[in-house]
Amino acid sequence: MFVPAIKGQGTEEQQKKWLPLAYKFQIIGCYAQTELGHGSNVQGLETTATFDPMTDEFVIHSPTLTSSKWWPGGLGKASTHAVVYARLITEGKDYGIHGFIVQLRSLEDHSPLPGVTLGDIGGKFGSGAYNSMDNGVLRFDHVRIPRDQMLMRLSQVTREGKYVQSDVPKQLLYGTMVYVRQSIVADASKALSRAVCIAVRYSAIRKQFGSQDGGPETQVLNYRTQQSRLFPLLASAYAFRFVGDWLNWLYTDVTQKLEVKDYSTLQEAHACTAGLKAVTTSATADAIEECRKLCGGHGYLNSSGLPELFAVYVPACTYEGDNVVLLLQVARILMKTVSQLTSGKQPVGTMAYMGKVQHLMQSKCAVKTAEDWLNPAFIQEAFEARALRMAVNCAQNIGQASNQEEGFYERSPDLLEAAVAHIQLIIVTKFIEKVHQDIPGHGVKEQLQNLCNVYALYTLHKHLGDFLATGSLTPKQGALANEQLGKLYAQVRPNAVALVDAFNYTDHYLGSVLGRYDGNVYPALYEEAWKDPLNETVVPEGYHEYLRPLLKQQLKLSRL
Numbered sequence: 001m002f003v004p005a006i007k008g009q010g011t012e013e014q015q016k017k018w019l020p021l022a023y024k025f026q027i028i029g030c031y032a033q034t035e036l037g038h039g040s041n042v043q044g045l046e047t048t049a050t051f052d053p054m055t056d057e058f059v060i061h062s063p064t065l066t067s068s069k070w071w072p073g074g075l076g077k078a079s080t081h082a083v084v085y086a087r088l089i090t091e092g093k094d095y096g097i098h099g100f101i102v103q104l105r106s107l108e109d110h111s112p113l114p115g116v117t118l119g120d121i122g123g124k125f126g127s128g129a130y131n132s133m134d135n136g137v138l139r140f141d142h143v144r145i146p147r148d149q150m151l152m153r154l155s156q157v158t159r160e161g162k163y164v165q166s167d168v169p170k171q172l173l174y175g176t177m178v179y180v181r182q183s184i185v186a187d188a189s190k191a192l193s194r195a196v197c198i199a200v201r202y203s204a205i206r207k208q209f210g211s212q213d214g215g216p217e218t219q220v221l222n223y224r225t226q227q228s229r230l231f232p233l234l235a236s237a238y239a240f241r242f243v244g245d246w247l248n249w250l251y252t253d254v255t256q257k258l259e260v261k262d263y264s265t266l267q268e269a270h271a272c273t274a275g276l277k278a279v280t281t282s283a284t285a286d287a288i289e290e291c292r293k294l295c296g297g298h299g300y301l302n303s304s305g306l307p308e309l310f311a312v313y314v315p316a317c318t319y320e321g322d323n324v325v326l327l328l329q330v331a332r333i334l335m336k337t338v339s340q341l342t343s344g345k346q347p348v349g350t351m352a353y354m355g356k357v358q359h360l361m362q363s364k365c366a367v368k369t370a371e372d373w374l375n376p377a378f379i380q381e382a383f384e385a386r387a388l389r390m391a392v393n394c395a396q397n398i399g400q401a402s403n404q405e406e407g408f409y410e411r412s413p414d415l416l417e418a419a420v421a422h423i424q425l426i427i428v429t430k431f432i433e434k435v436h437q438d439i440p441g442h443g444v445k446e447q448l449q450n451l452c453n454v455y456a457l458y459t460l461h462k463h464l465g466d467f468l469a470t471g472s473l474t475p476k477q478g479a480l481a482n483e484q485l486g487k488l489y490a491q492v493r494p495n496a497v498a499l500v501d502a503f504n505y506t507d508h509y510l511g512s513v514l515g516r517y518d519g520n521v522y523p524a525l526y527e528e529a530w531k532d533p534l535n536e537t538v539v540p541e542g543y544h545e546y547l548r549p550l551l552k553q554q555l556k557l558s559r560l
């Protein structure tokens with residue numbers, strides 16, 4: 001994040017100076033934005049950067065305990081420098097949050113520079129899983145930096161202390177977060193596909209019940225309940241991969257437009273990165289835990305690979321923007337778009353479907369049989385109608401409040417659900433678009449088509465209440481979708497293992513005795529147990545101190 005911050009917010013001169021140092025690890029940087037008192041509310045940050053025209057320097061200061069920087073990854077032990085976000089004050093005026101490059105530690109002996117207090121914030125969730133990352137605390141006591149270490153692409157402070165705003169939107173200050181959010185979506189698919197690969201392979205090996213005439217028991221993968229829990233997660237791993245690829249394209253496109261001062265897609269990039277980051281990370285965190293349960297007792301062992309994956313993954317729901325806060329950003333943009341519909345302004349990009357408001361508010365889903373749900377046009381329209389109607393309902397309810405802000409506050413739980421519906425529509429749309437493309441490999445397209453339908457119909461089934469409450473579907477059509485879903489699971493089953501093998505993960509990368517490619521699960525579990533440090537001694541360390549006295553007492557009593 002240190003590098004993208006300098007790339008996005010630094011002038012060419014600043015990039016030339018700092019980036020080569022960072023690339024060669026001659027300096028190590030971190031992204032110091034969040035404070036003890038404020039993370040989500042960036043405008044509420046308290047650290048100050050006051051310009052001193054006498055010396056041509058900024059004075060970086062932490063005025064309160066709550067202004068201590070808190071969480072930056074790499075800050076605790078490793079970083080020599082940070083991009084610090086602070087309130088810029090010049091000529092007695094507060095100009096809000098800006099980025100500054102600040103050296104924290106000596107390049108000679110790594111000791112903190114004068115006026116800098118820093119350290120690690122302590123152990124984190126999951127007994128050690130994420131503790132290889134040194135998340136830090138940082139305080140400044142009037143630390144001076146040269147004026148040219150303010151990141152000056154978006155705005156400048158002159159030698160005399162005049163504040164000059166460039167003609168670029170100030171939201172570009174948040175560009176680093178947009179960049180990382182889009183990469184987190186692709187990473188969600190990676191984490192989810194790891195968990196699903198372990199659970200599918202193990203479910204093909206694990207057998208319980210169902211033996212007839214002394215024959216083999218049933219592979220748990222053949223149980224309909226196992227399939228209905230696992231295959232939607234498999235489909236989600238593919239769905240997030242495709243939407244992640246698309247988001248990466250969108251981000252690249254926006255960046256190219258920004259270079260020629262075209263800011264028209266900035267809002268679209270913000271809404272899509274924020275919303276997709278929120279929906280995919282929440283779904284992935286839940287899915288990793290579901291995969292643990294799908295692997296029964298053995299899933300709870302560290303050697304299954306799932307506990308560590310979960311512990312490392314769950315903070316993705318919080319870092320780079322708390323998921324609820326991000327979805328409310330999407331909701332704000334949805335409400336803005338709905339309010340502009342009456343003025344004739346045509347929504348664009350992923351909001352374009354809202355332009356069909358007349359049709360979608362009244363349309364009746366034409367599905368009559370379970371097979372009808374295999375028609376992507378029906379799926380697409382059902383998701384569009386649900387998302388639009390939820391957004392319009394929210395807008396109408398907000399409109400009845402005494403003022404917009406109050407209405408937004410009161411309706412925020414509904415707004416959250418409307419935002420999720422809009423984002424799920426994007427994921428479904430991008431999956432449908434993907435399977436319409438030429439896909440090489442015999443039968444591959446057909447498998448992806450199945451997964452696309454599983455993702456869409458499972459999402460529909462899970463959120464059926466939304467579809468019914470908005471009148472987008474009838475209860476009968478909801479039931480038909482569920483019927484079709486069951487048939488799709490049966491079609492996915494024969495290829496389930498191949499569909500996870502296709503992720504092409506090595507055993508080393510998976511780090512799971514349950515997810516081994518060769519399926520030799522039981523010998524591996526048995527062998528792994530003997531690696532437990534507790535098994536280094538036959539008689540445990542505390543035996544003489546704690547167990548023996550108890551056992552001896554029992555022995556005495558029994559002899560009486």
Ligand SMILES: CCCCCCCCCCCCCCCCCCCCC/C=C/C(=O)SCCNC(=O)CCNC(=O)[C@H](O)C(C)(C)COP(=O)(O)OP(=O)(O)OC[C@H]1O[C@@H](n2cnc3c(N)ncnc32)[C@H](O)[C@@H]1OP(=O)(O)O
Nearest residue numbers: 039040041042171174187191270308309312319320321511
């Ligand atoms: C063996 C087993 C091993 C196991 C290994 C397992 C491995 C598993 C693999 C998984 C690995 C995971 C991989 C992860 C990779 C990625 C690494 C991530 C590292 C994480 C590091 C974390 C870093 C951080 O967290 S940095 C800090 C992030 N902080 C935030 O996100 C703060 C959130 N808050 C905000 O963004 C803002 O405060 C906001 C947007 C909520 C409100 O801002 P505001 O200024 O108050 O603005 P507002 O009034 O709401 O809006 C004004 C205006 O601006 C528009 N807007 C807002 N934001 C943006 C934007 N970003 N871009 C463009 N426009 C924006 C908004 O829409 C408004 O517009 P208008 O209405 O038109 O005015």
Ligand SMILES: Cc1cc2nc3c(=O)[nH]c(=O)nc-3n(C[C@H](O)[C@H](O)[C@H](O)COP(=O)(O)OP(=O)(O)OC[C@H]3O[C@@H](n4cnc5c(N)ncnc54)[C@H](O)[C@@H]3O)c2cc1C
Nearest residue numbers: 031032033034038039040071072073315318319320321324
């Ligand atoms: C592992 C990890 C790594 C991190 N790395 C970095 C880093 O490198 N650099 C950095 O600067 N930061 C980093 N962070 C900090 C991270 O960005 C913040 O923790 C995150 O943005 C959430 O902010 P918060 O902690 O202030 O949560 P809060 O905003 O305090 O959230 C608490 C609760 O309040 C709710 N809430 C907050 N505001 C609203 C609202 N307006 N409406 C409704 N509900 C609301 C949230 O949904 C949540 O339930 C990291 C955090 C973690 C966990």
